[in-house]
Amino acid sequence: MKQTKLWVWLLVLSFGALVFWRSGFCDFSREALYPYENALGWFERTFWLRAQAVFSRARQASRNAMLERDVARLQLVAGEAEALEAEVVRLRALLDFSPPVPCRWLAAPVISRGGTSEVWQRVRLAKGSLHGVRKGDPVVVPEGVAGRVIDVSPHTSEVMLVTDPNSRVSCELEVPGEGVGVVRGILYGGGSIPSADPKLSLLYVVDPLRLRYLTREFEPAPRTRVVTSGLGQTFPKGLTVGYLLESRLEPNGLSREASVMPAVDMAGLDEVFILATGGGHAP
Amino acid sequence: MRLDMNLPVVAFTLFAAALLQDMIPATPALPVKIGFLTAVALYHMLTKPVLVALTALVWAGGVTDALGGLPAFCTISFLLAAYGAVRLLKRMFLEATLVQGTLLVACAAVVQTVWTRAWLGLSEPASVWHALVAAGYAVPAGLVAGCAGFAVCGLIDRVSGNKKPVKEANGILWAETDR
Numbered sequence: 001m002k003q004t005k006l007w008v009w010l011l012v013l014s015f016g017a018l019v020f021w022r023s024g025f026c027d028f029s030r031e032a033l034y035p036y037e038n039a040l041g042w043f044e045r046t047f048w049l050r051a052q053a054v055f056s057r058a059r060q061a062s063r064n065a066m067l068e069r070d071v072a073r074l075q076l077v078a079g080e081a082e083a084l085e086a087e088v089v090r091l092r093a094l095l096d097f098s099p100p101v102p103c104r105w106l107a108a109p110v111i112s113r114g115g116t117s118e119v120w121q122r123v124r125l126a127k128g129s130l131h132g133v134r135k136g137d138p139v140v141v142p143e144g145v146a147g148r149v150i151d152v153s154p155h156t157s158e159v160m161l162v163t164d165p166n167s168r169v170s171c172e173l174e175v176p177g178e179g180v181g182v183v184r185g186i187l188y189g190g191g192s193i194p195s196a197d198p199k200l201s202l203l204y205v206v207d208p209l210r211l212r213y214l215t216r217e218f219e220p221a222p223r224t225r226v227v228t229s230g231l232g233q234t235f236p237k238g239l240t241v242g243y244l245l246e247s248r249l250e251p252n253g254l255s256r257e258a259s260v261m262p263a264v265d266m267a268g269l270d271e272v273f274i275l276a277t278g279g280g281h282a283p
Numbered sequence: 284m285r286l287d288m289n290l291p292v293v294a295f296t297l298f299a300a301a302l303l304q305d306m307i308p309a310t311p312a313l314p315v316k317i318g319f320l321t322a323v324a325l326y327h328m329l330t331k332p333v334l335v336a337l338t339a340l341v342w343a344g345g346v347t348d349a350l351g352g353l354p355a356f357c358t359i360s361f362l363l364a365a366y367g368a369v370r371l372l373k374r375m376f377l378e379a380t381l382v383q384g385t386l387l388v389a390c391a392a393v394v395q396t397v398w399t400r401a402w403l404g405l406s407e408p409a410s411v412w413h414a415l416v417a418a419g420y421a422v423p424a425g426l427v428a429g430c431a432g433f434a435v436c437g438l439i440d441r442v443s444g445n446k447k448p449v450k451e452a453n454g455i456l457w458a459e460t461d462r
Contacts, residue, residue: 003287007334010290014341018355026349033302033350040306113308116301117351118316118417119399158352 027153030124034155037111038126045109106131106274111156113269121164121189123147123269128155131276136234138275144240144263145169145228146272157274161266162209162241164189170232171211171241174225184229185214187241187260208245208259216256220244226260236275288443289335296323296436297339301346315420320347321395322388322425322432324362328369329379329387330440340366357402361395381433388429392421 017025053060108127115122127133129152137149139159147167151158160167167189172182190207211226224244230237240263247258300319309315324343328336344359351358369377369387377383400414440446 004334006287006290007338011334011338011341014338014345018341018345018359022349022355025345029301029346029349032298033305036302037306112305112350114316115350115352116304116316116320116347117353117399118309118314119403120352122352 026151030153030156030158034111034126034153037124038109038155041109041111041126103275103277104132106133106276107271108133108157108274109271110269113267115158120166121147121161121266122150123159123161123266123272125157125159125272125274126155127274128153128157130154133157133274133276137277138235138239139272140239140275141264141269141272143265144242145235146264146266146269148234149274159272162187162189162264163207163262163266168232169235169241170229171226172229173214173220173244174227182229183214183218183220184231185211185255185258187211187226208261209242211244211247211258211260212250212255214247214256214258216249216254219256220247220258222246288445289331292436292439292443292445293327293331293335293339293342296326296439297342297346299435300343300432301350304347305350313420313424315396315417315424316351317424317428318388318392318395318421319428319432321358321362321391322384322428323436325365325369325388325391325429326379326384326433326436328362328366329373329377329384330436330446336366353399354402357399358395360402361398365391365394379433379437381430381437384433385426385429388432389422389425392425392428393418396421 106127108125108131110123111126112124113122114120115124123146125133125139133149133152135149135152137157139146139148145162147159147161147164149157150160162169165188167187169187170184171187172184188210190209214220222244226241226244228235228237228239228241242260242262245259245261247256249255250257297320300323304316304319307317320343324340327339331339340362341359344356344362347353347358348355377387396418397414400411400417437446
């Protein structure tokens with residue numbers, strides 16, 4: 001009888017938690033799995049990569065030499081960037097512009113891809129609100145934009161990739177052409193392109209993204225770089241999102257729509273950078 | 284009060300299933316998630332009393348929805364419907380054997396894939412096509428999940444003492460006949 005009471009109470013409490021404490025339940029689930037998922041990543045970084053390094057000394061030496069050359073080159077670039085930054089700050093002060101939002105780069109390992117369902121294009125990172133991550137923070141890798149943070153728990157954050165069908169990013173074409181001006185549009189995620197003749201394709205392969213509401217007068221060349229416009233307030237201006245494949249007029253003839261190949265290989269994401277507006281460690 | 288061993292078994296198996304399902308990514312060879320949580324929930328539905336089975340399915344569904352970014356009660360409602368079907372099939376022929384369990388999970392994985400897409404309202408032609416392709420891939424994923432889920436849960440149930448060896452008509456355990 002006591003056992004029955006226990007199970008009835010458990011059932012009632014579980015239902016109660018799901019109905020009245022949904023967001024807390026989501027955070028609790030992620031936090032419960034976090035130590036184990038993070039431990040696997042830590043093991044890989046600490047032991048597995050070192051073990052691999054032992055067997056590839058020669059390759060490491062040549063890679064080190066290459067990286068040292070890169071560091072020297074980047075130091076020169078950083079010096080120029082500092083001078084430019086000082087100039088920008090001075091000109092901003094002269095023009096009475098509002099100062100840019102202070103933010104920090106925060107490296108974060110990927111601990112889960114897609115969660116327990118493959119419906120959405122999401123990844124989970126091992127950095128959360130305790131590290132200064134906030135909802136809406138952009139997530140990037142050296143190749144370009146990966147996505148943005150849509151949910152945060154103390155140690156983890158959920159990232160919606162730009163390839164998710166629900167993703168929208170304000171973008172523009174880089175250097176569209178002589179006398180064309182700025183060509184802006186809204187980048188829609190892939191995964192749900194209506195088609196009268198759907199073809200068999202692996203779900204794992206990402207559909208091209210769609211850049212919509214481009215001006216109809218200008219036909220952009222294939223392989224044009226698509227960058228963030230900075231108008232959506234989420235992503236800073238000028239980050240690479242992808243490369244244009246082809247463009248065509250929309251059925252209503254009012255604007256142009258283009259297919260865009262993402263710049264980032266979403267399946268290969270292991271470590272990303274969060275542009276944390278709420279603090280974080282200095283780069 | 285003596286602890287009901289079903290509680291730690293349910294909690295441990297669901298936790299392990301959630302961890303595996305969350306960590307194992309979709310790959311080009313198998314571009315869907317392997318539904319370990321559904322497999323464990325179905326095992327408990329087949330082998331446990333009503334209250335234990337209901338608690339297990341609520342936890343399994345809740346965690347699937349929470350970690351998968353799905354709307355609340357999407358998976359729980361599917362598992363409740365599955366529980367009704369399982370109880371009906373149990374009266375006719377269904378038993379908690381490894382083979383039947385594996386086939387049951389494979390069928391459930393296909394229905395769950397379509398159910399989830401329908402719940403999300405993805406009704407565009409390409410989305411319907413994607414749902415059908417995903418349902419096709421759900422068969423091997425379900426077979427893997429069912430085989431692993433039923434084998435491991437059965438083992439844990441035996442180790443924890445929830446499942447007793449079958450007695451013969453004379454009252455001697457099969458396990459004792461070899462001694």
